[in-house]
Amino acid sequence: MFHSIRRPGVLSVTLAAAGILMVTMGTRQSFGLFISPINSSTGMGITTISLALAIGQFTWGAIQPIAGAIADRYGPRLVLQAALVTLAIGCAMTPFIDNGFGLAIALGILASMGSGAGSFSVLIGAAAQRLPFESRGTASGVINAGGSFGQFIFAPILQKLIQSAGWMGAMWAMAVATLAALPLIGKLTGPSPAVTHHSDDSRLGHAVLEALRNPSYWLLHAGFFTCGFHLAFLVTHLPGEVNLCGLPPSVASWSLAIIGLANVFGSLYAGSCVARYRSKYVLAVMYASRALLIVGYLWMPRTEWTYYLFAAGLGFTWLATVPPTAAIVGKLFGTRYLATLFGLTLLSHQIGGFLGAWLGGVTISKFGDFSWMWYADIALAIMAALVNLPIKEAVVVAPQRNRPVAAKS
Numbered sequence: 001m002f003h004s005i006r007r008p009g010v011l012s013v014t015l016a017a018a019g020i021l022m023v024t025m026g027t028r029q030s031f032g033l034f035i036s037p038i039n040s041s042t043g044m045g046i047t048t049i050s051l052a053l054a055i056g057q058f059t060w061g062a063i064q065p066i067a068g069a070i071a072d073r074y075g076p077r078l079v080l081q082a083a084l085v086t087l088a089i090g091c092a093m094t095p096f097i098d099n100g101f102g103l104a105i106a107l108g109i110l111a112s113m114g115s116g117a118g119s120f121s122v123l124i125g126a127a128a129q130r131l132p133f134e135s136r137g138t139a140s141g142v143i144n145a146g147g148s149f150g151q152f153i154f155a156p157i158l159q160k161l162i163q164s165a166g167w168m169g170a171m172w173a174m175a176v177a178t179l180a181a182l183p184l185i186g187k188l189t190g191p192s193p194a195v196t197h198h199s200d201d202s203r204l205g206h207a208v209l210e211a212l213r214n215p216s217y218w219l220l221h222a223g224f225f226t227c228g229f230h231l232a233f234l235v236t237h238l239p240g241e242v243n244l245c246g247l248p249p250s251v252a253s254w255s256l257a258i259i260g261l262a263n264v265f266g267s268l269y270a271g272s273c274v275a276r277y278r279s280k281y282v283l284a285v286m287y288a289s290r291a292l293l294i295v296g297y298l299w300m301p302r303t304e305w306t307y308y309l310f311a312a313g314l315g316f317t318w319l320a321t322v323p324p325t326a327a328i329v330g331k332l333f334g335t336r337y338l339a340t341l342f343g344l345t346l347l348s349h350q351i352g353g354f355l356g357a358w359l360g361g362v363t364i365s366k367f368g369d370f371s372w373m374w375y376a377d378i379a380l381a382i383m384a385a386l387v388n389l390p391i392k393e394a395v396v397v398a399p400q401r402n403r404p405v406a407a408k409s
Contacts (some may be wrong), residue, residue, distance in 0.1 A: 001193055005276070008204065008318055009078070010131055010132070010135050012187050013127055013130050013131060013139075013187070013188075014026060014131070014139045014142050014143060014183075014187055015142070015146075016125060016184045017123040017124070017127045017140055017188050017189035018029075018125065018143045018145065018149075019146060019181065019184045020080065020084075020118055020123060020146075020148025020181050020184050020393065021118075021119065021120070021123055021144070021150065022146040022147060022149050022150035022153070022181075022187065023084075023118075023150060023152075023177060023178055023180075023181040024083070024087060024101070024115040024118040024119055024147075024178070024181075025115070025119065025146075025147030025148075025150045025151060026085070026149075026150025026151055026153055026154035026155075026260075027087065027091065027111075027148070027150075027154060027174050027178060027295060028056075028060065028112070028115040028117060028119075029147075029150070029151045029154070029155070029235050029260070030151070030154045030155050030158050030174075030256070030290070031111075031157055031236070032053070032092065032234075032235050032237065032239050032252075032256075033115055033155065033158055033162060033237060033239060033249075033253060034094075034162070034167050034170070034171070034237060034255075035049050035050070035053070035240065036165060036237070036239060036240075036249070037162055037167035037173040038103070039054070039168075040392075042097075042098045042099075043104065044098075044099065044100055044238070044339075044361060045098070045114070046247025046361055046364065046365060047118050047361045047362065047365050047400060048100040048103070048171050049061045049100075049103065049361075050236065050237075050357055050358060050360060050362075051100065051102040051104070051361065052100060052104040052107055052109065052321065052359050053236050054108075054236075054353075054355075054356075054357035054358035054361070055104050055108030055112075056107050056108040056109070056111065057110065057112070057232045057236075057353030057354045057356070058350050058353065059108060059112035059113055059116065059236070059350075059353035060108050060112040060116035060235045060326050060348020060350050060353070061113060061115050061228070061347040061348070061349055061351060061352065061353060061354075062114065062116075062347055062348040063113045063116035063119075063341050063346055063347050064116050064120070064121040064122075064342075064343035064344075065121070065341075065343035065344045065346075066117075066338075066343070067079050067083070067117035067121065067122050067343065068121040068122055068125060068339030068340040068341075068342065068343035069204060069339070069340045069343070070337075070338045071121075071122045071125060071337050072125065072336070072340050073127065073204065074209075074341075075189065076123075076125070076126040076188070076189050076362070077185060077186075077189040078120050079117055079118075079122055080117070080118055080122060080123075080185045080188070080189065081182065082114075082180065083113075083114045083115070083116075083117035083118030083122075084114065084178050084181055084182055084185075085114070085179070085182075086110055086111075086114030086117070086119055087110075087111050087113075087115050087118065087175075087178045088114070088136075088175040088178040088179050089105075089108060089110055089114070089175075090098035090106050090109075090110030090111025090112070090113075090114055091106075091111055091171050091174045091175040091178065091377070092171070092172060092175040093106040093110065093174070094106045094107055094111075094131070094171050095103075095167075095168035097171065097380070102124045104274060106289065106397070109376040112184060114178075114350075115352075116145065116346075119147075119346075120144075120147075120322055120326070120342065120346060121137065121197035121338075121339045121340070121342045121346055122339050122342035122343075123143060123188070123321075124140055124326050124338070124339075124342065125144060125335070125338045125340075125342065126188055126189060126339070127139055127140070128326075128335045128338055129335060129338075130188075133140075135255060136327075136330070136335075138271045138272065138275070138335055139271070139272055140150075140271055140322070140323040140326055140327070141267050141268045141269070141271015141272065141274070141320075141323045141388075142267075142271065144263075144267035144319055144320065144322045144323055145263070145265075145267035145271075145273070146156045147267075147319055147321055147407060148259075148260045148262075148263035148266075148267055148315075148318065148401075149260060149261075149262045149264050150260065151256060151257065151259060151260030151263070152172050152257045152258075152259075152260030152261040152264065153257075153260075153346055154174075154177075154335040155253045155254075155256035155257040155260065156171050156173070156253050156254060156257045157360065158253070158296070159174075159249065159250060159252075161344070164293040169352075172217050172237065174399075189408075193405040195217075197223035200381045204337055204340060205339040206332060207336070207340070208337075208340065208341070208344070208351075209339050210333065211332070211333055211344070211398050214332060214393045215218065215361075215390075215392075216328075216332060216390075216391040216393070217329075217332065217341075217345075218383075219322065219387045219391050220325060220328055220345060220391060221344075221345055221348035221390070222289060222348075222383075222384070222387045223246055223283060223325075223385075223387050223388045224321070224325055224348050224349040224384075225234050225347050225348045225349060225351060225352040225378040225384075226287065226352060226381060226384035227287070227321050227349055227352065228348070228351065228352030228353035229352035229353065229355055229376075229380055230290060230347035230352075230356065230357065230377055230381065231318065231319075231353065231354040231356070231357075231376070232350075232352070232354070232356035232357040232360075233294075233356035233357065233359075233360045233370075233373055233377065234259075234314070235357075236253060236356070236357040236360055236361075237253035237357075237361070237364070237370060237373075238252050238256065239253075239326065239358040240360075240364060240370075241370055242255070242307065244369060244370075245302035247302070247303075247304060247307070251304050251307055253386025254313040255307045255309065255310075258308055258311040258312050258315060259312075259314060259315035259318050260315065260318075262312045262313075262314075262315025262316045262318070263317075263318040263319050263320055264309070264316045264319055265314065265316065266315065266316035266318065266320035267319060267322070268322045268398070269316075269320070269322045270282060270286075270320035270321075270322075270324060271323045272285070272328045273324070274323050274324055276392070278393050278394075279323075279324030279325070279327045279328045279347065279393060280324075280328065280388045280389060280391040280393050281324065281386075281388075281389075282322065282324045282381045283321060283385075283388045284385045284386075284388045284389055285385075286317040286320060286321055286398045287317075287321075287381050287382075287384035287388070288381065288382065288385040289313075289317055290299075290314065290317060290377075290381040291378045291381035291382050291385070292311065293313045293314055293396070294315075294374055294378050294381070295378060296375055297310045298373075298374055312347070313326025314359075315380065322397070325342070325345060328346060328391065328393055329341050329342045331393060331394050332393075356373075359373065360373050368379075394397075
């Protein structure tokens with residue numbers, strides 16, 4: 001599985017990108033652990049805090065194509081440096097805030113802009129331009145696994161810090177961890193012989209317009225919208241769901257950690273599948289499996305092991321949708337503007353994320369539980385599985401002389 005990335009130059013680029021994503025995603029995916037402590041400390045209310053995090057979901061997606069376009073035009077180094085510093089500032093500011101507007105600025109805008117600009121679109125785009133074709137699928141899986149590993153590491157550590165040092169101390173610890181990732185940027189952003197970054201903006205605009213005229217690109221967006229709805233709802237409100245069942249907060253943090261660990265394996269497997277199967281079928285299976293898992297969860301008793309098993313099942317596909325989604329964008333339009341075009345796809349993902357985080361807060365406030373959100377999640381997962389099937393994607397055929405060949409379907 002890892003043969004194509006074993007060369008030192010390829011491996012260093014891949015691991016550097018994975019390390020940066022480990023920090024930015026580990027931080028971002030742990031914000032849900034702070035909802036109850038912030039509410040208890042400030043009295044803002046669950047709906048207000050959920051709205052701030054929902055704004056963060058949208059901001060994380062909205063910044064992706066902008067950061068991707070800047071990275072495509074001028075290179076990713078300054079984009080990633082600004083991203084990590086901005087994320088650290090947002091986390092460091094949060095303990096000083098006691099109102100919804102300020103929380104929306106700190107976590108909803110600054111921290112989310114930083115984590116978004118240092119996330120998938122820029123990192124996968126930068127790596128793809130510095131790696132040979134045959135390494136990109138596996139590398140994207142490893143990079144994606146880095147984000148999942150960050151969730152596995154950060155969630156239980158932050159829960160312990162919240163309990164021992166308070167939520168403010170945990171926030172400041174996240175800011176320090178973010179800045180510690182700055183040295184990795186140099187390993188990722190070395191010169192790329194295959195790509196120059198001095199093309200004019202009209203070519204970028206032409207590439208975007210070409211993508212927006214392609215029906216397959218819109219179908220990919222529709223499926224990824226559902227993925228965002230699903231992930232944001234769970235990462236924001238799983239601690240609240242666990243609390244409704246009378247279980248301790250540690251069940252939520254360990255469930256998030258299990259999701260991250262399971263997705264390490266799921267991401268690596270998805271990266272290998274990209275080189276062997278059509279990515280649209282990989283995505284369809286992933287989305288359909290989520291619908292089945294949620295149905296199973298609703299039928300099971302609410303115990304610790306129910307949550308851990310549910311987390312392991314969902315975790316296998318959690319962010320494993322990223323490698324096949326990025327692969328389809330690359331097949332359709334090439335890698336020159338991959339950061340921008342994949343960034344637009346991530347914007348669709350986070351429009352769904354905004355609705356998942358916000359409507360979860362509205363639902364619990366109005367109905368006292370999350371039942372309607374689970375039902376909506378099932379319906380959207382089935383829809384996502386179906387809309388990926390008509391995507392026109394090249395057929396993956398056996399490699400010849402160590403060079404993969406794609407033939408149009």
